[in-house]
Amino acid sequence: MCELLQATMLVITVRTTRMVTAGAFPDDCDQREFTLMSVEKGEAATESILALASGWINLTRILTRDINDHLWATSGAAAMLVSSRSNAQWFEHQTTLWKLAAEFPANPAQLASLSTNLMQEILAPIRNRALANAKRLGAP
Numbered sequence: 001m002c003e004l005l006q007a008t009m010l011v012i013t014v015r016t017t018r019m020v021t022a023g024a025f026p027d028d029c030d031q032r033e034f035t036l037m038s039v040e041k042g043e044a045a046t047e048s049i050l051a052l053a054s055g056w057i058n059l060t061r062i063l064t065r066d067i068n069d070h071l072w073a074t075s076g077a078a079a080m081l082v083s084s085r086s087n088a089q090w091f092e093h094q095t096t097l098w099k100l101a102a103e104f105p106a107n108p109a110q111l112a113s114l115s116t117n118l119m120q121e122i123l124a125p126i127r128n129r130a131l132a133n134a135k136r137l138g139a140p
Helices: 002-022 028-082 087-102 108-136
Strands: none
Touching (some): 002 028, 028 108
């Protein structure tokens, strides 16, 4: 993230300076740079939106599967609790049901990892262009 921030600051500084220096009548070189700037922003935004949509579908699919598995397991445990024939069975099935409730979501670290990966995929097009522009425009 720091390299994205540094690259963005450099690119904004260089391009803003060029805009001020060019004034109302930019030369051909400045016009190409300003056009490139607009095109790159559009492309990066489009690629980020596509990454968001794709990643969101994948994240939703995984969460839906986990919730579905949990609902089936909980339903089965509840049915076993209701069909208990003795106090010992009832306590055993109740313990199973409580464990299922306490263990959901099954893997919270996986959810955090998936969310982090999604954010990285969304920012990748923006990051890549910012770093390339910083290099092209004269990053130290």
